[in-house]
Amino acid sequence: HYVPSVAAAVMDELNLKGAAIGNGLTVPSIQFAYYPELAYTYAKKALGKPVISYPVYLLQKAGWPQCHEMIEKCQNDTSTCAEAQKICEVMMMAPYTMSGMNPYDIRLKCEKEPLCYDFTNIENFMNNATVKSILGVPDEVEWSDCNNTVNAMFASDWMKNFDRQVVELLEGGVKVLIYAGDMDFICNWIGNKAWTLALDWSGKAAFNAAKVREISLPGEPEPVGEARLAENFSFFRIFGAGHLAPMDKPKVTLEMVKWFTQPEKPAAAELVMAEENPTVVFPEF
Template structure:
């Protein structure tokens, strides 16, 4: 049917589907969620009691000191928590929170954002605070948590689904909050009128989420905040950081959010520049992989003027944006996809039609009743899925919009900015990302472009190439695809540590 064809085409061009591969060669820890009967027995034995707190939030907390897990039982508006003795999901050695915040300040009627946060494994009282935004648009932050940079992954074994500890978790160096946004993504939910369709909606909602989160949990308020985004997070993250900066400058909150850094991994930020590099990445990608033949490569090159004209038109005429997306993706991404190669890694084939990665294990685990109960998932949340194509379709007018304008004011305010890219990714490739960073108009542009790339060393070996000027860095990560923390976990963790500590790449 035409609708099915449109859905299939939308899925095929989705540029930010996070990896479903799991962290390998790590110890396996079977930390199964309690059954419903176990929880009832705890109540019957008087091991639990009810607490109510007046906050516009609901959250699950595991306290590593008391060994107590708290699970919300009611909708947002009250926190109704039952306590019972058990270990925390994914990482039982740190305090974690999960649950919902209702976004009250943006004119939405029933918008509830789900999050899952883990405190840092070391010195959480002083460790930086990282906000992670997955792209899509329409894909869940839980994908990154369970497949890239979270405390554990989910693997399917002969004995069932098991949590596998990630020694390269970003919680080694920071308290990290993964979020399902915008409305409709993952476990987040709301009414039809609550769905976002552009970056203004995204950044306003996320700003108010942060204000409400730090109001409810002031112990994290003064920690340095670093906003990270991946793929379509190249739209999201710069806008969220920009909105936080605006909120601080305008005094919109009783407190200032301690914004210190913005980072984007294999992002889509400046389409008019980045789309120019699809032909080169398809034919001259550095891995010797020619995904198209010489004739198709020439056709891709010849389509660039028309594509760029459409993107330029989108910047001033919203009615042209969806058409620009279709024209450019068909001409420049379509030929690569027909090769059968993974658009997120030129080195491998697409293993699963449409998404290329198998998300079945974390999907099944997240939908277990025990998991949903432990995380405090609302009965109003639908069954978890990796990506919501309805949300994706809402952003057809946003896809080709330029977002790099947000970066110069952030740099001017002293915020550190890191743009990094795995060099095997096609869909948001390093060539296009480096090009838009070099084209960025800011006072340090000449110095940045005059600086030579230098080797980036991790563990005594070259892990990539870096270029920096003032508070802006571009980092090319070797032997990594679209999901750098999945493909090169040690390098990604070293990158995080260097960025958070303002070290030299």
């Protein structure tokens, strides 16, 4: 939710042209509902087996009403937001994380706490004496990939919905791209798709009626994703990518960003989208 908040705040002052959100948590009141389906139903279809057991799936489904109730309270009473986060983590997140699987990629085990990935190279770079000197960081200060104290400071708005800010951007003529790797659990593509379809804005009817089109990339034999595009709003699903889509599918995400940032081109323009062959083809720049 950081991107829509910051983008909406600066859009007028900076003449903002576009904003992109990758595997984001924008509308918790919608997105949290899709955790059980992603981990069980979708994983069974995509991977051949679910990530969680059927009893755990039912446990998550049973926990959703209480989680949803707390999320709704949080929208009007910030003092309840921290509690909402705790309840939803227990009801909706914990059953998955207890499986030992990576919440950022349903294909992988969580091999290294706390983020399930090995960031040793980044830590070594950031704590290098020369790098610290260039950045003006005192020698005694150590960089780490997680800081729970800082993270806790954001707890008050973790469960807030930020769809209003997205509407402000769209109605203000700003291009908005929502993309999601389809192997992510924590901010999964199904939940992101759901909130983009539920978004109340002037282009809702056109966006919801738009055909979902396969994305092709020159040199790739198979489709690399699918897209729904209308006016200045785009939703991209990236096949085979987890939460860290640029890491998993660097070529695809690079071409997507290059396409999105082309000047004077609406988000749904300049693409091959023949009705008889509904395919989005990223042009070669």
